[in-house]
Amino acid sequence: MIVGEQKPISEIKQIIAPYQKVLILGCGTCVKTCFAGGEDEVAVLASALRLVCKTEGKRIEIEEQTVERQCEDEFIQESAQAVSRNQAILSLACGAGVQAMARRFTTAPVLPGVNTTFMGVLEKPGLFTEECSGCGDCKLAVFGGICPFTRCAKKLLNGPCGGSQNGHCEVSSDIDCAWHLIIERLKALGQMDNLRVYLPPKNWAASLSSGPRKLIREDHML
Amino acid sequence: MKIESTGKLQRVLNSGGFAVTAECGPPRGADAEIVRKKGELLKGCVDAVNVTDNQTAIVRMSSIAACAHLVTMGIEPVMQMVTRDRNRIALQSDIMGAYSLGITNILCLSGDHQTFGSQPDALNVFDIDSMNLVRTVQTMREQGQDMSGFELKGAPRMFIGAAANPFADPFEYRVMRLAKKIDAGADFIQTQCVYNLARFKAWMKMAQDEGLTEKVHILAGVTPMKSVGMAKYMATRVAGMDVPEGLIKRMEGVAKPKVAEEGIKICLETIAALREIQGVHGIHLMAIEWEDVVERIVSEAGLLPRP
Ligand code: SF4
Numbered sequence: 001m002i003v004g005e006q007k008p009i010s011e012i013k014q015i016i017a018p019y020q021k022v023l024i025l026g027c028g029t030c031v032k033t034c035f036a037g038g039e040d041e042v043a044v045l046a047s048a049l050r051l052v053c054k055t056e057g058k059r060i061e062i063e064e065q066t067v068e069r070q071c072e073d074e075f076i077q078e079s080a081q082a083v084s085r086n087q088a089i090l091s092l093a094c095g096a097g098v099q100a101m102a103r104r105f106t107t108a109p110v111l112p113g114v115n116t117t118f119m120g121v122l123e124k125p126g127l128f129t130e131e132c133s134g135c136g137d138c139k140l141a142v143f144g145g146i147c148p149f150t151r152c153a154k155k156l157l158n159g160p161c162g163g164s165q166n167g168h169c170e171v172s173s174d175i176d177c178a179w180h181l182i183i184e185r186l187k188a189l190g191q192m193d194n195l196r197v198y199l200p201p202k203n204w205a206a207s208l209s210s211g212p213r214k215l216i217r218e219d220h221m222l
Numbered sequence: 223m224k225i226e227s228t229g230k231l232q233r234v235l236n237s238g239g240f241a242v243t244a245e246c247g248p249p250r251g252a253d254a255e256i257v258r259k260k261g262e263l264l265k266g267c268v269d270a271v272n273v274t275d276n277q278t279a280i281v282r283m284s285s286i287a288a289c290a291h292l293v294t295m296g297i298e299p300v301m302q303m304v305t306r307d308r309n310r311i312a313l314q315s316d317i318m319g320a321y322s323l324g325i326t327n328i329l330c331l332s333g334d335h336q337t338f339g340s341q342p343d344a345l346n347v348f349d350i351d352s353m354n355l356v357r358t359v360q361t362m363r364e365q366g367q368d369m370s371g372f373e374l375k376g377a378p379r380m381f382i383g384a385a386a387n388p389f390a391d392p393f394e395y396r397v398m399r400l401a402k403k404i405d406a407g408a409d410f411i412q413t414q415c416v417y418n419l420a421r422f423k424a425w426m427k428m429a430q431d432e433g434l435t436e437k438v439h440i441l442a443g444v445t446p447m448k449s450v451g452m453a454k455y456m457a458t459r460v461a462g463m464d465v466p467e468g469l470i471k472r473m474e475g476v477a478k479p480k481v482a483e484e485g486i487k488i489c490l491e492t493i494a495a496l497r498e499i500q501g502v503h504g505i506h507l508m509a510i511e512w513e514d515v516v517e518r519i520v521s522e523a524g525l526l527p528r529p
Contacts, residue, residue, distance in 0.1 A: 154306070154332050154346070158353035158406075159399040161332050162387030162414055163461030170461035171335050183392050195398060198357065198406055201310060201350040201369070 001121070002030040002094040003128045004114040006041060009048055015111045016049075016090055020059055023086040024049075024113070025079055025101070026066030027093035034128055036114045037092025039066040045092070045113070070097030076104050083108055136206030136213065142194050144185035149202065151178035157199045229326035230298050231270040232381040234504075234529055235410060235439040240497065241504030242525050243300060243412075243441060244268045244516045246292070248283035257283070257291045260513045265297050267517040269528055270327060272412070272506060275302040279339025286320045293324040300383060301325045304333025309349035310358070314368050317359060321378030329383040329412060330355040334461070353406050356384050360407025384408040386440075388425035389418060389464035397428040400438075410439040412506050415456070418464040419495055426499055435501030442496045445508040446515060447485035450474050486519060493523045 007015075016022050024042050032038025046062045053060040065082050067075040070093035083089060083105050091098045094116040102110040118130035133150040139157075140147060149155050153171045160179030163170025169177045186192050204210075234241045244264050249256040264271050271292055275285040289299035301320050308316065317328065332352040336344045350358070358369055359382050366377035384403045388396060400411065416422045422442070429435050447453045450473045457465035469488060476484045496502050509515050520526055 153335050153337075154351070155348040156332060156351045158351050158402060159395070160390065160392075161352075161462075162385060162390045163335070164390050164392075165462060166391060171337050177391075180392060183395050192398075195395070196402065198353065198402060200357075201354045204349065 001033055001119070002096070002116060003034045003118050003120045003130070004031050004036040004094050004116040005034075006036045006045065006092065006114055007112070009045075009052065012045070012090065012113055013049070013052060015113075016060075016088060019086075019088040021061045021063075021086045021088075023063045023065060023079070023082050023089045025070065025082075025089055025091050025093070026064075027070040027091075027097050028066055028068045029071075031093055031097075031114060032066075033122065042066055042092060070094075071100050073100065073104060076100060080105075134207075135202075135204070137203055139199075139202075142197075142199070143182050144189055144191065144194075146178055146182045146185060148178050148182065151176075151181075155202075157202060159195060228379060229270070229381050231300065231327055232409070234269050239504075239529055240525065241270075241439070241441060242268045242520055242528065243270045243272050243504065243506045244513070245272045245274065245506070245508040245510070246288070246513065247274045247277060247510065248285065248288035250280065250282050252283060254283075254287075254291050257288045258295060261292050261295050261297050263513045264516055265295065267520045267526060267528065268507070269504075270298040270300050272300040272329060273302060275304045275331070275333065276307060276339075277302075278334050279306070279336040279341070279344075281339075281341065286316060286323070286325070289320065289325045290323045298327070299325055300327040300329050302329045302331055303355065304331045305348055305350055305352055305355055306333035306336065306346050309347050310354075310369055313350070313355060314358065314362070317362065317378050317380065318374070318376075321380060322376075326379070326381060327383065328359055328380045329385065330359065330408075331385055338461075352384060353403060356382055356403060356406040356408050381409050382407055383410045383412055383441075385413070386411045387414040387462045388416075388422050389414055390462040393421075393425075394428075396425060397432060397434070400429055401432060401434055404434060404438045408438055410441060410503075412441045413443045414462055414464075415443045415445040415508060416492060416496065417469055418466050419492065421464060422496075423499060426501055430501050439503040440501055441504040441506045442499075442502050443506045443508055444489055444492055444496070445510065446482075446489035446512065446519060447473060448482050448512055449485075450481060453485075486515065486522075489519055490523055493519070493525075 024046050026037050026039055026042035042064050046064045067078050069075045088108055089110045090113045091101050091110055092113045098110055098112045119132045120128050120130040123129045135149055153169055164177040167180045169175040246260045273285045273288045276282055285301050289301045292299045330352045336346050359380050362377055363379050366374050386400050453470045453473050456463045507516055
């Protein structure tokens with residue numbers, strides 16, 4: 001899923017300051033799961049903003065709505081009426097949702113209320129971890145299902161650096177050394193020979209390095 | 223056929239000699255005089271001077287420029303190059319440029335992560351890893367081609383070094399990684415500072431059993447400790463460093479004015495022990511901001527005059 005974190009209320013306040021009628025639009029998919037922008041977060045943020053504005057003597061009307069997925073036009077359209085009633089939209093979706101909204105509705109500004117952080121998993125309740133950088137050329141088969149491009153702080157593909165100690169990354173003892181994990185996993189799988197093979201430089205052409213990417217599925221085009 | 227580079231370090235190692243190199247960190251500024259002063263202190267007592275590349279991710283005069291200053295003084299440099307700050311285009315270009323300035327040795331590294339440095343908000347590169355860099359330099363030297371297969375007009379014939387850390391984890395894997403670096407093209411290996419001799423010996427034994435010490439020159443890293451504070455700092459704060467408790471106690475056990483002297487003693491004992499280990503073909507002295515002690519250590523270790 002896409003993981004994100006709601007922006008601090010002070011920043012949100014600043015972003016919406018020029019407007020008196022604001023729609024806070026949540027998204028019911030990824031950001032809901034990571035407690036950044038689902039229906040509940042929309043409600044909590046709306047009340048907090050109303051309260052702050054009231055104590056500061058600022059007039060503001062806040063409308064709340066949440067759609068299933070802000071990254072799909074089909075769901076976005078449900079918000080059309082609410083959008084037309086407001087001066088600005090504060091989107092609590094990921095960056096893709098914000099941009100999808102901005103593409104669909106050109107009359108009102110769409111403002112981000114969430115910092116989109118990474119593509120990851122819910123490792124345990126309350127802990128989300130980054131697992132994939134969407135590089136466009138997946139090599140997880142070689143690495144026992146652990147991605148060094150994403151999870152090694154130096155994107156090393158031919159083994160760990162000299163800073164790996166006791167399973168921790170040199171960057172911080174809070175971070176697992178991806179290479180430690182890869183080696184443990186390959187040992188358990190009896191696939192350590194994978195690591196004897198020299199891996200040539202990664203082809204970053206499939207990554208964001210070549211500019212924004214597109215996926216074309218002609219069989220699904222209308 | 224393996225094409226020879228043109229340097230002294232390679233000659234010493236290939237003729238079966240015991241090599242001595244020392245480290246020189248470029249200044250945080252543009253004053254070439256600082257490099258020359260360090261060079262003066264090291265000239266004649268080492269075979270080559272290893273110049274760091276923005277070590278610990280702190281911005282300094284470029285390794286290439288500092289190396290070029292040493293070349294003009296008749297000192298042979300080993301240019302460190304990290305993959306943290308340059309993509310493959312810049313790396314290859316700088317290797318060619320460096321060789322054109324008379325720099326004949328390279329040490330290929332990934333580099334300390336930028337979070338350790340003075341500008342942790344920088345974006346890192348890591349387009350290729352240090353293993354890829356070793357292979358790239360080897361291909362340039364032996365095939366005369368860049369990474370795209372383009373025939374170079376004048377191939378950089380660098381003597382290629384890589385790093386190994388016998389003290390990092392996972393231990394068993396470290397020798398496998400060494401083998402891979404040798405296959406990729408490393409001619410010499412510079413190790414992390416050796417304080418834990420037992421672990422270093424165990425690593426060397428594994429390397430020897432795999433036949434690796436026959437294929438590569440291993441230079442053991444040594445760093446004299448100047449103070450108890452430095453010993454503790456290295457033990458706890460430097461990634462991948464192993465300073466046994468006993469050594470710290472030994473440093474603590476002497477009167478303050480004698481601590482540096484004790485550090486030099488430990489260093490000399492370490493060098494003597496390293497010379498006894500089969501497969502160790504030299505030492506790399508990293509006397510950080512203490513270059514004036516190098517001559518004394520090399521001399522008292524019985525390693526002067528240099529060939
Ligand atoms: S310690 Fe491990 S995860 Fe961290 S940079 Fe080194 S190899 Fe990568």
